[in-house]
Amino acid sequence: MEFIYYFGNVFEPISLLLLIGGTIGGLILGATPGLSPTMAVALLIPFTFQLEAVQGLILLGAAYTSTVAGGAVSAILLKIPGAPANIATTLDGHAMAKKGEGAKALQLSFLASAVGGVFGVLLLIFLTPLLAKWALAFGPSHLFWLAILGVTIIGSLDSASVVKGLLSGCIGLWLATIGFDDIMGAQRFIFHPSLGGGINIIAALIGLFAIPQVLTMFAKGRQGDGIEVIEVQKHAIKDAVRELLSRKRAMAIGTAVGSVIGLIPGVGGQIAGLVAYDQTKKFSPERKKFGTGHPEGVIAAESANNAMVGPSLVPLLTLSIPGSPTAAVLLGGLLIHGIFPGTDLFDNHPDVAWTFINSMLIGQVLMCLFGLYIAGMAAKVAQVPQSVMAAVVLGLSVFGAYSVQSSMGDVYVMATLGVMMFFLERFGFSAAPLVLGLILGPIAEANFIQGSMIANATDGMAPYFLGGGLNILLIAIVVASIAYSVWMELRQHRITNTPQEETLV
Amino acid sequence: MSRTQHIIPSGLVFAVGCWVAWVSYTQQPADAFLFPRLISTAFVVLAGWTFVKALLGWSKIGTGIPRRMAINLAPGLIVSLIYVFWAAKTLGFYTATTIGFFILLSLYDPAPHDQAKSWIRRAIVTACFVAVMYSVFALLLKVYTPREILF
Numbered sequence: 001m002e003f004i005y006y007f008g009n010v011f012e013p014i015s016l017l018l019l020i021g022g023t024i025g026g027l028i029l030g031a032t033p034g035l036s037p038t039m040a041v042a043l044l045i046p047f048t049f050q051l052e053a054v055q056g057l058i059l060l061g062a063a064y065t066s067t068v069a070g071g072a073v074s075a076i077l078l079k080i081p082g083a084p085a086n087i088a089t090t091l092d093g094h095a096m097a098k099k100g101e102g103a104k105a106l107q108l109s110f111l112a113s114a115v116g117g118v119f120g121v122l123l124l125i126f127l128t129p130l131l132a133k134w135a136l137a138f139g140p141s142h143l144f145w146l147a148i149l150g151v152t153i154i155g156s157l158d159s160a161s162v163v164k165g166l167l168s169g170c171i172g173l174w175l176a177t178i179g180f181d182d183i184m185g186a187q188r189f190i191f192h193p194s195l196g197g198g199i200n201i202i203a204a205l206i207g208l209f210a211i212p213q214v215l216t217m218f219a220k221g222r223q224g225d226g227i228e229v230i231e232v233q234k235h236a237i238k239d240a241v242r243e244l245l246s247r248k249r250a251m252a253i254g255t256a257v258g259s260v261i262g263l264i265p266g267v268g269g270q271i272a273g274l275v276a277y278d279q280t281k282k283f284s285p286e287r288k289k290f291g292t293g294h295p296e297g298v299i300a301a302e303s304a305n306n307a308m309v310g311p312s313l314v315p316l317l318t319l320s321i322p323g324s325p326t327a328a329v330l331l332g333g334l335l336i337h338g339i340f341p342g343t344d345l346f347d348n349h350p351d352v353a354w355t356f357i358n359s360m361l362i363g364q365v366l367m368c369l370f371g372l373y374i375a376g377m378a379a380k381v382a383q384v385p386q387s388v389m390a391a392v393v394l395g396l397s398v399f400g401a402y403s404v405q406s407s408m409g410d411v412y413v414m415a416t417l418g419v420m421m422f423f424l425e426r427f428g429f430s431a432a433p434l435v436l437g438l439i440l441g442p443i444a445e446a447n448f449i450q451g452s453m454i455a456n457a458t459d460g461m462a463p464y465f466l467g468g469g470l471n472i473l474l475i476a477i478v479v480a481s482i483a484y485s486v487w488m489e490l491r492q493h494r495i496t497n498t499p500q501e502e503t504l505v
Numbered sequence: 506m507s508r509t510q511h512i513i514p515s516g517l518v519f520a521v522g523c524w525v526a527w528v529s530y531t532q533q534p535a536d537a538f539l540f541p542r543l544i545s546t547a548f549v550v551l552a553g554w555t556f557v558k559a560l561l562g563w564s565k566i567g568t569g570i571p572r573r574m575a576i577n578l579a580p581g582l583i584v585s586l587i588y589v590f591w592a593a594k595t596l597g598f599y600t601a602t603t604i605g606f607f608i609l610l611s612l613y614d615p616a617p618h619d620q621a622k623s624w625i626r627r628a629i630v631t632a633c634f635v636a637v638m639y640s641v642f643a644l645l646l647k648v649y650t651p652r653e654i655l656f
Contacts, residue, residue, distance in 0.1 A: 050646055161566045163551055163558075167518065170548040174525050177541045186537035189528060218581030219574045222615040387613035388630060391606045394585055398593060398602070399638055403648040408594055415589040419582070427514045428566030445540040452539065 003125050006354035010362050015058050018051070019359055022062030023366045027374060029063070030070020030082045032389065037067035037083050038326045039209040043393070045202050045333050046400035053337035053349075057356040060333045064326055065117060065360060066367045068305055072109040073371075076298075077102055085305040088273035092290060092297030099293050103233050107240035107372055108295055109302040114368035115244075116255045116303030120310030121361045123259050127311070128357070131318040132346050138319070140451035141465050145474035147444035150321040153481045155433035162485040164428045172437020173444065175199050183449060194409030201332045203401040203410035204417055204438055208431045209329070210397045211418020217390035237372060243295060250280045250296035251303055258307025263314060276304030310360065317341050317353065320443055325432040328439050336404075510569045511559040515552070522552035580612050598650035599635060599643075607631040 009015060022044075029040040041060050048056030071082025076093035089109060096105035138146070151173065155165035178189045179198025190196055244251065257276040280300035281290045290297050313330070315321045320342040322328035334341055345353050401414035421431050455464035465471065526545035529538045558564050570578075584605060592601035610631060616623040642648045 047641075047646070163555055164566065167548070167551040167555060170522075170544055170551060171518070173544045174541065174548060177544070181537040184534050184537040186532075186534055188532075188537065188541065189525070214585070215578060215582060218585075218613060219578040221573075221577035222613055385613075385615060387610055387615070390581070390613065391609040392634060394588075394609070395602050395606055395634065395638060398589060399598070399642050399648070399650070402593075402598070402650060403642060403646060406649060408651070411589060411593065415586070419586075423570070424514060424518075426567050426569055427511060427564070429514075448540050448543070 002129070002350065003354045003358055006351055007358050009054070009351065009355040010058070010359045015055055015355070015359065018055055018059045019062050019363055020366060020370075022059040023066045023363055024370055024374065026063040026066030027070035027073070027367065027371055030067035031073035032082065032384065036209070036213070037064055037071075037085070038329055039213055039393075040067045041326055041329045041333075042202075042205040042209045043396050043400055045205070045329070045336070046403045048333060049336070049403065053334070053339055054352045054355045056333055056337060057330070057352065058359040060330055061356055061360045062363045062366075064330065065306070065309055065363045066371070068309060069110060069113040069117075069302070069367050069371055072113070072298075072302055073106065076105045076109065085273055086301070088277040088301035088305075089298055091277065091301075092292070092294050093301075095291065095293030096295070096298065100233055101235070101293065103235035104240055104243070104295070105293075105298050107235060107237055108244060108298050110368045110371035111240060111244050112251060112254065112299040112303040113306040113371070114364050115251060116258055116305075116307035117309060117364035117367070118361060119255045120259050120262060120307040121357065121364060122310070123263075124310035124313055124317075124360070125357055127263075127314050128317050128353075129346060131314060132342075135318050135342065138470075140447040140454065141468070142470050142474065143319075144444055144447040144451055144465070145471060145478070146319055146321050147440040147447065149474055149478050149481075150315075150440050151433055151437050151444075152478050154325075154436050155430075161428045162482060162489055165430055165433050165485075166482070168424070168429050168431070169433035169437040172434040172439075173441045174437075175204070175434075176438050176441020177445065182446070194407075194412050197409075199413055199417075199438065200401075200404055200407075200410050201439060202336060202404045203414040205329050205332050205435060206397050206401050207414035207416070207418035208421050208435055209325070210393050211415065212422040212425055212431065214390045214394045214397070215419070215422040217386040220386060222387070244299065247296050247299050249283060250299040253280045253283060254300035254303030255307045257300075258304030259311050261304070262308030262311030272304040272308040273301040276300045306364070317345060317357075322436065322439065325435055328432075328435050331439055507569075508559065508562045508564075511562075511564040511567075512556075515556045515559040515564065519549075519552040519556040522548040525549075581609060584608050584612065594651050597652040599639060599652065602638060603631060603635045606634055 010019065026037075026040065030037065041063050044060060044063050045056075048059055051059070068083060068085050071086035072089045072093065074080045074082040075086040075089040076097050079090055079094040081087045081090050093105045093109065096102065151169035152166060155162070155167075155169035174189075176199070178195050180186070180196075181188055254276040257279055258272045261272040261275065277290075277297055277300050280296055281287050284290070284296055286294060286296070312324045312327055316327045316331055318341075320331070320340065322331050331341065339345065339349055339352060397414060397418070398411055401411045402408065404410050421429075421434070425431065451464060452461065455461045458464060459467075466475070522545065525541070526549045529541040529545040532538055555564070588601055588605035592605060595601075596604070607627060610627045611618070611624075614623070614627060616626065618624075642650065
């Protein structure tokens with residue numbers, strides 16, 4: 001119950017102001033199609049340099065929470081999911097809006113998001129200290145395998161192609177080695193003066209997440225106008241609360257599915273929303289109404305995608321392993337303030353850790369309150385032409401990358417990585433494992449070197465890195481995640497090819 | 506999508522992988538390259554497999570770059586690269602941002618290009634954006650950016 005002790009910190013004037021600002025800004029950014037939560041958080045990091053660590057994290061946490069929920073606005077009113085996590089919301093949310101129940105759909109989505117989100121953060125509060133204590137038993141070999149696990153699990157589960165996902169992870173791990181070696185001081189892969197200090201994580205994050213979005217908007221050409229926003233009719237909030245209470249099953253399934261999926265590294269809100277929607281449909285006596293504007297579809301999808309936000313931070317805060325690309329960006333936000341998550345976060349910086357977690361709890365409530373009132377306005381922002389959005393994001397990326405350490409080198413690195421990622425994405429490569437490789441590379445290398453020293457002084461490399469129960473378990477999970485993804489890919493390949501063969505016959 | 510489109514990126518990635526492996530296994534001190542050797546081995550194997558798949562025409566994932574997309578993308582990409590790699594440093598951040606933002610807006614704005622009203626709107630949006638960037642980065646965050654021409 002240590003978290004209660006730090007609750008007051010959230011209500012300090014600056015922290016509260018940042019929480020409110022981050023929540024409102026996140027709702028508007030989330031409602032804008034093309035701006036993903038990961039990109040929004042990455043673009044916000046440069047604005048946290050002047051802030052204290054905890055204040056910066058409050059801003060980033062609030063933006064993360066509310067962009068996921070804000071994505072429901074464009075999903076419901078425009079039929080364009082603001083983020084991949086809101087795909088399932090579109091199915092019934094937009095149908096409700098077309099029936100004149102747009103306000104009700106928005107109210108249900110924010111209320112369900114808040115309930116799911118609060119449950120997810122409570123899970124984070126109670127699971128994190130337990131896991132952090134357990135993580136104290138981890139040695140260098142375990143931490144090395146955990147870092148590799150973080151890369152492979154996202155590489156295999158978050159990518160359309162397992163090989164390309166793992167290859168992206170390898171590219172990220174290699175990029176992390178550029179610069180001067182920490183132990184010997186040797187130069188590694190410095191083929192341009194801009195790379196002398198290595199690749200700056202924040203500049204790389206901005207480039208890898210924002211620039212491909214900008215180029216994707218350019219690639220669509222002159223379009224963006226003509227998106228029609230459905231007018232929102234008035235609907236009493238108390239009626240929406242009553243409706244939510246009468247749909248407890250959808251709420252419970254969505255929250256449970258989202259919480260469990262959030263704990264699995266690499267499985268994002270998109271999966272949480274779709275699985276929750278599917279399970280709620282299966283268990284509902286009104287399953288035939290799904291897809292035609294059924295409130296349970298909105299409730300299940302939105303409670304799930306917000307319930308996964310809290311649990312997705314558990315591996316980050318306890319083991320330094322980001323469970324999702326957005327968590328990886330948050331890790332970047334922690335590192336620039338000299339704070340390393342993991343076992344000693346709760347010992348050395350309990351104020352930072354608990355204030356941040358508490359702010360996410362309050363943030364869920366604020367997100368619901370503001371969401372209910374500014375949803376209509378956020379939908380108008382979603383009508384901004386993509387040409388304006390692309391130019392704005394490009395400008396923010398350049399200024400954001402430069403402001404990290406006032407270096408043009410960071411701007412060049414940001415742009416190069418961004419353009420490279422845009423083209424690689426067109427061929428099935430993925431940014432998420434590359435980012436994880438870049439962030440987890442130094443952790444993996446430091447523990448590999450430390451482990452090698454211990455191994456050389458004891459039993460040798462193979463027994464040290466491949467022996468012991470925990471090592472074997474972690475290696476088994478790495479192998480299982482890859483094997484499962486290969487199996488799924490082959491299965492998908494077979495399904496896609498079957499109708500074509502039939503057609504040919 | 507043509508096989509060539511898959512061969513080019515996977516070939517480039519494979520070439521980078523081979524270079525990384527070559528540097529890792531030939532540079533000294535060897536201890537500094539212990540971890541790069543480990544990852545470069547995996548890098549080369551995976552990149553080699555991807556390249557062979559592309560050569561054999563087995564690569565199917567990804568939308569590639571269709572002609573229409575390339576035509577749409579080219580002007581924006583060229584303006585962006587000039588802005589980032591040349592104009593920002595040479596002309597100064599705010600001057601380059603003003604020019605770059607206005608050009609990009611003009612290139613991709615679906616509003617009519619033969620009406621004065623649309624051009625005035627673009628100029629206002631550009632001015633507002635640069636004013637916000639100046640207020641946030643120069644005045645609030647006190648980030649000193651290169652200022653070669655004007656401001």
